[in-house]
Amino acid sequence: MDDNWIASLPEAAQAYLEGRRLDEVECVIADLPGIARGKAVPASKFARQSKFHLPNSIFFQTITGDWGDAAGEEGFIEPDMILKPDMSTATAAPWTGDWTLQVIHDAYDRKDNPIPFAPRNVLKRVVDLYHKQGWRPVVAPEMEFYLVARNLDPAKPIEPMMGRSGRPAAARQAYSMTAVDEFGPVIDDIYDFAEAQGFEIDGITQEGGAGQLEINLRHGNPIKLADEVFYFKRLIREAALRHDCFATFMAKPIGDEPGSAMHIHHSILDLETGKNIFTGPQGGETDAFYNFIGGLQHHLPQVIPLLAPYVNSYRRYVKDHAAPINLEWGRDNRTTGIRVPISDPASRRIENRVAGMDCNPYLGIAASLAAGYLGLMREERAEKQFRGDAYEGDGDFPRTLGEALGEMDEAEGIAEVLGKEFCRVYSIVKRTEYEEFLQVISPWEREHLLLNV
Template sequence: MTTDWTESLPESAQAFLEGRKLDEVECIISDLPGIARGKAVPATKFARQKNFHLPDSIFFQTITGDWSDANDSDGFIEKDMILTPDMSTATAAPWTGDWTLQVIHDACDRHGKPVPYSPRNVLKRVVDLYHAQGWEPVVAPEMEFYLVARNIDPAKDIKPMMGRSGRPAAARQAYSMTAVDEFGPVIDDIYDFAEAQGFEIDGITQEGGAGQLEINLRHGDPVKLADEVFYFKRLIREAALRHDCFATFMAKPIADEPGSAMHIHHSILDRETGKNLFSGPQGGETDAFFQFIGGLQAYMPAAIAVQAPYVNSYRRYVKDHAAPINLEWGRDNRTTGIRIPLSGPEARRVENRLAGMDCNPYLGIAASLACGYLGLMEERWPSKQFKGDAYEGEGDIPRTLGEALDTFEEATALHEVLGPEFARVYGIVKRTEYNEFLQVISPWEREHLLLNV
């Protein structure tokens, strides 16, 4: 990397640094939960280095920081990965006190092969399978999250944040502009940070929960959009901290409020013609459209362990509470797990409403695309279109993490798409986390069982 490397940075990064001296570069990579891991280095050192190293054991840690027994046959020796910067991801860290850039890195082993359990590599693997068929997958994620009061005592319930009016954020005010105005200062910083980072927000709306917001992103390349969601989670947290509140992406942070989802819209283009594979020459729905839906229906039960990765994730799947519990598909029907939004033929797409916002964006998008890919390759046909209120059914997805992991571990076809070694490591890490959770005695148990059983 030459001393003038900043001249090849993305336009937004160059604009951020215009007339300023770059102090530091954060070299980062996503771990399994989606936490940014890496190193901060002086800009002068970054200009001289081609890559840096981190141990592969960062992918074997649980969300609590404990270690799972997910190492390979070499044993737990913490082999170094070679991390190489993807300079197209270079972007500002505008909340820092000095002039700092963030750069996402790709992970390879000492032989130059992609590390199979690095989440970004998992998504790239799935996208490459589409490319091999002459297809270009396109996604558009929607991010739901809560702004909540600071909570530094895990024993206490999470409360809505205090709004601009001095009153706690109100629930059941979906799409209210007044409710959005309550969070004006935080939203202003989110917009400012996003602009500095070169991200285009399609819109911000108030959702149904107290202090719950949704940000929609423009459709595009799956890896690029996953990078943006990865960055956005950090960006939003930093904006919230400036205003004495927390941003949380937990699937179900407040007991009586709706959960937070990461809805994923999918379409597929022909790489040669640019045409939407879901629409025929006369604008009608194609076999590929139905087969993609069929794949989601067939394989989403196994993929739920990736899209709902924690015990808390399953608290979101509550009947009649703004989260799907089924794999039905319907047109313009938000009670179905698979929704076909209103659109013209060119924009025809399929929305997966099952993924939680707590999932790793690379893995959540990869799992959803993998299900659709299998449907296309196996020419699966979906069930009959559902009409009416799908909440009236009993549901057909796993309802606990243990059940979801059982289903995931048996899904060899899904493993082949995501990568068998990723599936092995992911299953072991999540089992370890689940066992950690089972060792914790909850307040409910102490309240109702201590003296009654």
């Protein structure tokens, strides 16, 4: 590492450290669920190292801590990966007791090849495919989440947090500023942490659920935005803990409340001209616009396990509960799975409303871009625009994790785009997780089946 590495840090990180002594650096990488794995090292040691090592088995672990049998032909020998820092991702960890930076790392094997099942590498692979066609994908994610009361007993239902007024957060107050004020202290810390980390929040709104908020991020590079969502999940959790509540990104934490989505807005720019390929010379919609929608309609069912990665994810897709049940597309229509928001021609974009907030941001964005890419390359035409309430139609994508994994396993085009080795490992790990879930007997089963069947 260069002796002047601190001087070359991103502006926000330098501002955070101005006049202070850096104590520690957290070297992190996202695993399949999007959990930060890595090591914390003294700043002096980080300055002397250009890489560090972690076993590749971190990508074979389920959300419960069990292991999928995904190691491949060599067996479960846990070889070390080489993790190299991407210093452009260096950012503050402002909730710590000392002066700490976080740095996202990329994973390579001993021959310096990217590890194919590392989520950030999967997204890089998809973005590179766009670049080879002369395109630059642009995304803007929206993050929905709940602030809930501390829940220390898994058998107890999740409840909304206590608001500033001393009353539990009320539901069905979408866009209410009074409702936002209820969480003022938590939101203040979210803003402060985000500013210290150099993140620009486009806005915070109250959503339709009790204690449910949404944060919008400005559009930009898919890898940079996925990094920010990865960082934001930790940032928001830390802000909530300061105020005796939990932040949860579960897709459906409370039974009678709407689920939490990570809506993804897409546009594609021509690398040479910088112009939006969804818009023609006269401001009209292009074939590429309809092909991208067609790709989402044809291929999103094949990547649902990346957009809805847990059994809980499928509880979100409930008719009339602010989540799509099909892949119809419409203009400014929030009942459809694919929405075209109001915009001027230069900023024309397509919104994927299927992804849940529980998805790994790297994999969710990669999956959405992969579906659109196949539509562009195969010139797949969008179905006729839907008009009216799409909830009146039928569902047209998998409704259980097991069914979704079956569709993904058969999708050869998606495997080519995301990488066959990634799809193999992901499927094995998720099937292991699904089998774990099927061994758990739920309260519903005990209540209704114990004495009635």
